[in-house]
Amino acid sequence: MxxxxxxxxxxxxxxxxxxxxxxxxxxxxxxxxxxxxxxxxxxxxxxxxxxxxxxxxxxxxxxxxxxxxxxxxxxxxxxxxxxxAGVLSLGFALLSGNDTLELARPHMRSFAREVGAAVSLGCRDGLDMVYLETIRSETALTLGLASGSKLSMLTSSMGRAYLAVQTPDARAALIADLQKAAGPDGPALVTAAQREIDAFATERCCYSFRDWHDDVNAVAVPFREPRDGRWLVLSCSGPASSMGKEVFRERVAPLLKQLARRLGNTA
Known part of the structure; x- marks a missing residue:
């Protein structure tokens, strides 16, 4: 083969x-x-x-x-x-039949209002992370990514959090594929992602400070879906110009960890 x-x-x-x-x-x-x-x-x-x-x-x-x-x-x-339409019907079936997503939505709305930023739920799709849902507060100024949007696993907090909870062998294989797909920028992107992945052991979350976008900071927390045990990831993003690293480390990350624990089993 x-x-x-x-x-x-x-x-x-x-x-x-x-x-x-x-x-x-x-x-x-x-x-x-x-x-x-x-x-x-x-x-x-x-x-x-x-x-x-x-x-x-x-x-x-x-x-x-x-x-x-x-x-x-x-x-x-x-x-x-x-x-x-055949693809649309498959996507609709996935989203409408996802119990975790239904459970998460009201909590995500509350979180978005409290923090004043966007909160998203995503899962792996190949070498990317795909958004299942994004909820923004009325005051959120960050980029709005709709359901189905994809983010790089190397530069996004969501992707780094997913990589952090994989087995060493699975993670190494994924990172090798990611570096190859990234071309000449691969080694530098892997090095930046690896720092966050290594820090997960103590932080229990992963950050992306202006790595995915010049004016976007983000944090992500992975959790296992109760029904089938797959890894999903919650992330919160906001404009770096008004939500600096300290805001994410001291306020947003603890609240996002609490939300993840309500939805499933965290790492």
């Missing part, structure tokens, strides 16, 4: 892959859907080839199949593909 089909970025650290049961064609089709990034509406075959590393002929067949099944839609005007 080709190594490109089974990267650490897809494999779950809690469920080793049994290659006898793994359906390569299905994995390749899902990689096409994952190729879309936040804010992108149209991708062509060349985009799919570049982002997945799959041969053009394979991309053509997969895109056609996903179009027939209602997961992609071909735009004749631009000669490119857009995500279709």
């Amino acid at each position: 080709s190594a490109s089909i089974l990267p650490t970025s897809i494999a779950s650290p809690d469920a080793p892959i049994d290659e006898r049961k793994f359906v390569v064609a299905l994995a390749r089709g899902l990689e096409l859907l994952r190729a879309f990034r936040p804010g992108e509406t149209l991708l062509g075959n060349r985009d799919f080839v570049e982002r997945t590393g799959l041969p053009k002929a394979t991309v053509n067949r997969l895109a056609y199949t996903l179009t027939v099944l209602g997961y992609l839609r071909f735009d004749d005007t631009f000669g490119k593909y857009a995500l279709d």
Whole structure:
């Protein structure tokens, strides 16, 4: 089996892959859907080839199949593909059927009002963290990222917190993939992320001070979902110009840890 089909970025650290049961064609089709990034509406075959590393002929067949099944839609005007309703229905099923998310929403609203910032709940998606929900206070000035938005695992507090609670082997494999994907900036990004990951043992949270965005500070706390034990991450972000490091260390982080303990089992 080709190594490109089974990267650490897809494999779950809690469920080793049994290659006898793994359906390569299905994995390749899902990689096409994952190729879309936040804010992108149209991708062509060349985009799919570049982002997945799959041969053009394979991309053509997969895109056609996903179009027939209602997961992609071909735009004749631009000669490119857009995500279709089938993907939306899967996302809606995930969000509407998530008990933890339903439980978290009222607590997140209270937290956002009390702190005056944005609070988000997210989980891993490949080499990124994806937002399941974001709630902002009426006074929050930080960037508003909607459900489905993705953040780098290396530069975001949410991603660093997720990495911090993985087993050493799983974390090392993920970091290797992250460094490779980051290109020339990889070593510096890994070094910055590793400092926060190492500090988790005493801090029980991870920070990102202007690392993800020049005017955004953030803190994140991981917890295990009670129902199935997967790791989710709560994060709080605010403008660095008005919410400095001390605010996050002394006020925001303790409150976020309390919220995480209400929702699941913290590390």
